[in-house]
Amino acid sequence: MTTRVGKRKVARAPEILSRSGFVSDWELSVHAWSAKEHTSGHWKRTDGLHLTVRGAFTEEVAGVTKFDFLIYPEANLDTGRSTISSVGSFLRCKPILEAGVSLSELHFQAMVSAAVAGKLSTLQVTFEKLRYGRGSISSMLLSTSKEIT
Numbered sequence: 001m002t003t004r005v006g007k008r009k010v011a012r013a014p015e016i017l018s019r020s021g022f023v024s025d026w027e028l029s030v031h032a033w034s035a036k037e038h039t040s041g042h043w044k045r046t047d048g049l050h051l052t053v054r055g056a057f058t059e060e061v062a063g064v065t066k067f068d069f070l071i072y073p074e075a076n077l078d079t080g081r082s083t084i085s086s087v088g089s090f091l092r093c094k095p096i097l098e099a100g101v102s103l104s105e106l107h108f109q110a111m112v113s114a115a116v117a118g119k120l121s122t123l124q125v126t127f128e129k130l131r132y133g134r135g136s137i138s139s140m141l142l143s144t145s146k147e148i149t
Contacts, residue, residue: 014084015129016138020148021057021067023123026115028052049073051112055123057097058148062130067097069123069140073108084128086136093133099125101140111142119144 032047050072088101124141
């Protein structure tokens with residue numbers, strides 16, 4: 001990731017890739033659990049909701065085209081920062097590209113509505129070139145459009 005110029009290392013900008021694909025399946029999951037807090041010893045109930053979107057890219061990424069995106073709502077959105085600012089990340093690339101992405105609660109509800117109505121069709125993603133199966137996602141577009149732009 002770095003090159004040596006004289007005695008000083010100079011960081012290279014990460015290679016940015018874009019891929020588009022078609023959504024073939026989705027799944028909505030609600031998870032509730034309780035656990036004892038370590039500090040107070042009281043039981044605390046927590047629940048979570050996430051949308052899993054599956055499909056295939058039109059071009060391969062690291063030799064793989066199938067994707068599995070876990071999308072979840074986040075009340076306090078913040079951009080992640082590694083080598084690029086990010087909205088999510090690829091967690092592994094084989095045998096399927098697996099990624100996690102957070103959306104605002106409003107946008108998450110819109111995506112759930114589109115999925116339930118059977119209108120969720122395409123996914124476009126921009127990300128840094130994967131290293132060891134991982135990489136930051138700088139943008140993601142889920143759309144009801146039947147065509148990839």
